[in-house]
Amino acid sequence: MSSRGCCRAGLLIAAYVQLLGCVGMIGDTEAGATLEGEGITSADTAAFCDNVEPVFGKTALRRMNTREVTNALRDLLGDATLEVRGYPTDYFSAMGFDTDDVSTRTPPLDTEKILEVFDDVIAQRLSRPQAPLVACESAGDRRACLTAALPALLRRAFRAPPTAAEVNALADLALSAADAREGTTLALTAVIASPRFLFHVVDYASGRDGALHALSPYELAQRLSFFLWSSIPDVELLDAARDGELDDDAGIVAQARRMLADERAAAFLASFPSQWLGYRKLATLQRSPTSFPEFDAELRAAMREEANLLFRHVVTESLPIDTLVTADFSFANARLAEHYGMREPVGAGFVRVPLDGVRRRGILTQAAVMTATSQTNEPSPIHRGLAVLEHVLCTPVPAPPDGVATLERIDPALPMRDRLAQHRSDPSCAACHNTIDPVGLAFGNFDAVGKWRDLDQGKPIDATGTTDDGTAFSMPGELATWIGKGDKLEQCVAEHLAAYAVGRVIRGRERCQMSTWLKNLAAGEQLTLTELVERMVVSPWFRTSTVQD
Amino acid sequence: MKRSWEIERRTFLRGLGVCVGLPLLDLMQPAIARAQTAATRRLVWIYTPNGIMPDGPSDRPPSYLENTLTDVQADVSTVLGLTNQYQNVSGSHFAYWAPFLSGQPTNQPSAAAKTFDQYIAPLQRGATLETTSINAYPDPSPYLYNAIQANNPSWRGADQYVPAYTNPADLYTKLFGNGVPVEVxxxxxxxxxxxxxxxxxxxxxxxxxxxxxxxxxxxxxxxxxxxxxxxxxxxxxxxxGTPTQTNCAAPDPVVASQNYPQRLQSFYDMVYYALRCDLTRVVTFLHASENTSLYHRSFVPGLVTNTTWHVNSHYMSPGYTDDPSLPSNSTDESTNRADYARILAWHNTRIVDFVKRLKATALPGGGTLLDECCVAWGTCLGESTGHDRTGLFWTLAGTANGALRKGARIRATSPAQISNLWLTIMRAFGTPATSLGDASSVISGLLA
Incomplete structure (x- = not known):
């Protein structure tokens, strides 16, 4: 089979119906078995989006993940060096995020672990100066001191002002202790073990408007701070909630801007892209030490930093979303420049560098993504194709059927393009791989650590292909540019951003809503990533939640 | 880390001092004074992931597994050729635990149906734990599967699972921690x-x-x-300082161990004593989660390759790896075959040793502890490289107090769901429920 032929058979967007067709998932969708494969763009599935009542889903009550609990404890207790050791392992959603509501559960053994971790955290904190409530230990009237100090602490911990009864109950607990230090320990432990600290609590008993719950100003503050800082709100944000500043779009956007400019936004600027594009796992990936002796901790860190810097740049410079995948510049330090075979820069720090020609363009062709989608020894066009289809274009690809021929049974001495062609000669593989493989093969010139190469198994690499709209490409950068031009990228970034921000997978008819919402938002103009973030925090997904009884 | 929410371990051990160091078997003998009734039946369901490797005629179990059964031939029945039809629900191996053990497909915990063991557990309550669920090697962050569904085999129904113990020390505390007086x-x-x-x-x-x-x-x-x-x-x-409720001494205390064979042995020790002391009557026990990343070379003698269990199971795919970051199979298939046989025989031997221990334990009223039990073990696939779903092999030991046959050798000649086996066990335990998901019939050859 010629590679051109297979690309024409349905690259990217036109493949929607075909992909679904290859396992017949459309029928399942209405049966409620799964909503993960539903389509919303092709002609055959357009009806799916017609005449739909607004649906904005609901995020289930979620416990903080490791990043959140670490940041929150450091912020609350005023100690940036606190370590959270032994917290239960995070769960990752189908979209790749550790902010998933459904899978994050807290069985009793995890609760036990959490309480032991918190004991350790309080012990760490009390071993250092100026811990909260410690000043009350030597006060003449300890109760008066505690009832004066606790409200501010609880307001931040619980993201809402406490009642007098709640303050008194904690003071009672502290004063029940044999000595003042034990009292401080008990009170601080009780605060952080409370579900109002540990969980993202939303009060569905109030604020109802029919089936929709509008988040209260304090709940909105909580959602904002966990979205942009992966932590609890600061005093300024809580004051804004109290003073009615979060009651309108302008006030919310103003706070979001302030928060994005704060250094705590690093939590979002690094976690979102690395989870979205899967390069968070760079730190633990293995590479064959004989083939890639250079793949050390320093190089991994440099790869990650390059990708993070481009994302950060697109946000802070208010650039169009497609810049992420089409940028003709990148960031490098001396180590990374050496890796790529660039002449500059020479320093240890990262600087902006131009990309020549069309070999590399944007984040997809960077070493971080190319490495994360490779095997120990060689690139994986299948992983690369799936990563682009599922996470950049939001085109779902079903899991392989049972008993399919596995690629590893095909002669490994052949170039990858030939191995994949042989694999596709089985019709049950071809149905999906006609779509997956060409996308992955377009990146064939990047080896398993993202370095440029011209040969595969001694033969020149053929990275050519044709998109479904007839655009021919022969260089990875050309495909990246084409991806940037389409409207799927914007929608897909928005879906992932919403999933990260509200802590659940965006699926089903909610995707239709988002498509409409984006169209109205952009009004034909190119959206910048900054605008998308700012519109997201005032969107219905962010500000409301469906009430379930 | 110190277990700060409990009495320090040392204090705890002081409480245990009375039994530590004494020959346990002698000490335990008089403790088995519980009321024995004809209805006492115990289920021990054991699971090894990833499928098997047929190595002979299709109507014979693999020889390397049969060899491990030599000492217990007369006590076991085997069933070959069962079908697991739910693989597609969540990947190519199995359909999560709730569907696999309930015969009702779903990949949503919110639609999970009751698993067969949970029909039995309420009928057969142990003194401390109604169901003892164990996962000796949970997958910490399964990418393919929902973690709850992949790591906890027993389900009472939608969104309700019996949390599996993954740390022997936790199970020890639960089973024996409160049962021993402590000086306070x-x-x-x-x-x-x-x-x-x-x-x-x-x-x-x-x-x-x-x-x-x-x-x-x-x-x-x-x-x-x-x-x-x-x-x-x-x-x-x-x-x-709650006094002992069970009048039955505990085994040596265990501590959390990263060493897999030790951890597995600790769990088997505790299950043995828990059955013996009647602290539990239903046990579901995973040697590891499906698709596991467990490595065997450090403790299974003779292995040449050093890959995860799941990669081993793709023994017919030379050089295979399923995670780009992990080592791959040997490029020589015969090496992979020899290794996989050693790994599966190693696990089967752990189970058979446990069965032998039950058999060596005489009950005061006559018979052995094994007689009260139904120990059932197997996996979700037939031939593992191709994810064959029709050649499942399961072994049963013990008669559940006379309800099951010994020595039966059954081979399904027409498609028979794995749920038929679960329904058969439910029948042996006398559950009021007489159907289970898609189970079409009981396997009458197994019933006494």
Whole structure:
């Protein structure tokens, strides 16, 4: 089979119906078995989006993940060096995020672990100066001191002002202790073990408007701070909630801007892209030490930093979303420049560098993504194709059927393009791989650590292909540019951003809503990533939640 | 880390001092004084992941597995050729535990049906744990599967699973921790009482959050409350120095071990004593989660390759690896075959040793502990490289107090769901329920 032929058979967007067709998932969708494969763009599935009542889903009550609990404890207790050791392992959603509501559960053994971790955290904190409530230990009237100090602490911990009864109950607990230090320990432990600290609590008993719950100003503050800082709100944000500043779009956007400019936004600027594009796992990936002796901790860190810097740049410079995948510049330090075979820069720090020609363009062709989608020894066009289809274009690809021929049974001495062609000669593989493989093969010139190469198994690499709209490409950068031009990228970034921000997978008819919402938002103009973030925090997904009884 | 929410381990061990160091078997003998009735039946369901490697005629179990059964031939029945039709629901191996063990496909925990063991558990209550569920090697962050569904085999119904113990020390505390008197000094008791004050504050807050939540969120907050409650109960028991309820001594205390064979052995030791002391009557026990990343070379003699169990199971795919970051199979298939046989025989031997131990334990009223049991073990696939779903092989030992046959050798000649086997076991235990998901019939050749 010629590679051109297979690309024409349905690259990217036109493949929607075909992909679904290859396992017949459309029928399942209405049966409620799964909503993960539903389509919303092709002609055959357009009806799916017609005449739909607004649906904005609901995020289930979620416990903080490791990043959140670490940041929150450091912020609350005023100690940036606190370590959270032994917290239960995070769960990752189908979209790749550790902010998933459904899978994050807290069985009793995890609760036990959490309480032991918190004991350790309080012990760490009390071993250092100026811990909260410690000043009350030597006060003449300890109760008066505690009832004066606790409200501010609880307001931040619980993201809402406490009642007098709640303050008194904690003071009672502290004063029940044999000595003042034990009292401080008990009170601080009780605060952080409370579900109002540990969980993202939303009060569905109030604020109802029919089936929709509008988040209260304090709940909105909580959602904002966990979205942009992966932590609890600061005093300024809580004051804004109290003073009615979060009651309108302008006030919310103003706070979001302030928060994005704060250094705590690093939590979002690094976690979102690395989870979205899967390069968070760079730190633990293995590479064959004989083939890639250079793949050390320093190089991994440099790869990650390059990708993070481009994302950060697109946000802070208010650039169009497609810049992420089409940028003709990148960031490098001396180590990374050496890796790529660039002449500059020479320093240890990262600087902006131009990309020549069309070999590399944007984040997809960077070493971080190319490495994360490779095997120990060689690139994986299948992983690369799936990563682009599922996470950049939001085109779902079903899991392989049972008993399919596995690629590893095909002669490994052949170039990858030939191995994949042989694999596709089985019709049950071809149905999906006609779509997956060409996308992955377009990146064939990047080896398993993202370095440029011209040969595969001694033969020149053929990275050519044709998109479904007839655009021919022969260089990875050309495909990246084409991806940037389409409207799927914007929608897909928005879906992932919403999933990260509200802590659940965006699926089903909610995707239709988002498509409409984006169209109205952009009004034909190119959206910048900054605008998308700012519109997201005032969107219905962010500000409301469906009430379930 | 110190287990700060409990009495220090040393204090705990002092309480245990009375039995530590004595020959356990002698000490235990008179302790088995519980009422024996004809209805006492015990289920021990054991699972090894990833499928098997046929190595002979299709109507014969693999020889390397049969060889491990030599000493217990007369005590076991085998079933070959069962079908697992639910693989597609969540990947190519199996359909999560709830579907596999209930015969009702879904990949949503919220639609999970009751698994067959949970029909049996309420009929056969142990003194301490209704169901002892164990996962000796959970997958910490399964990418393919929902973690809850992949790591916990027993389900009572939608969103309700029996949390599997993954740490032997936790199971030890649960089974034997409260059963042994502990000396408590009053200063420590007061301190523990104040610790309870923290938990009570937290419980009050849980109630507040519960009042704000919808029905689906209540499940999640109740889960947290359950954990806090359990800890509170444990603190209370320690403060009061609860006297033993079981009149049955505990095995040596175990500590958490990263060493897999030790951890597995600790779990088997505890299951043995728990059955013997009647602390539990239903056990579900995973040697590892499906698709596991467990490596065997450090403890299974003779292995040449050093790959995960799942990669080993693709023995017909030379050089295979399923994770780009992990080592791959040998490029020589015969090497992979030899290794896979050693790995599966190693696991089968652990199970057979456990069966032999049950058989060597005489009951006061005659017969052996094995007679009361149905020990059933197997996996979700036939031939593993091709994810064959029709050649499942399961072994049963013990008669569940005369309800099951010994020595049967059954081969399904027409498609028979794996759920037929579960329904057969339910029948042997006399559950009121007479159907299970898609089970079409019982396997009558297994019933006495």
């Amino acid at each position: 000094d009053t200063r420590l008791a007061d301190q523990l009482a104040r610790r309870r004050g923290v938990l009570h504050y937290v419980m009050d807050d849980v109630r507040k959050v519960r009042a704000m939540a919808g029905a689906d969120d209540r499940v999640r907050i109740d889960e947290y409350l359950e954990g806090v409650n359990e800890m509170d109960g444990r603190l209370r028991a320690q403060i009061e």
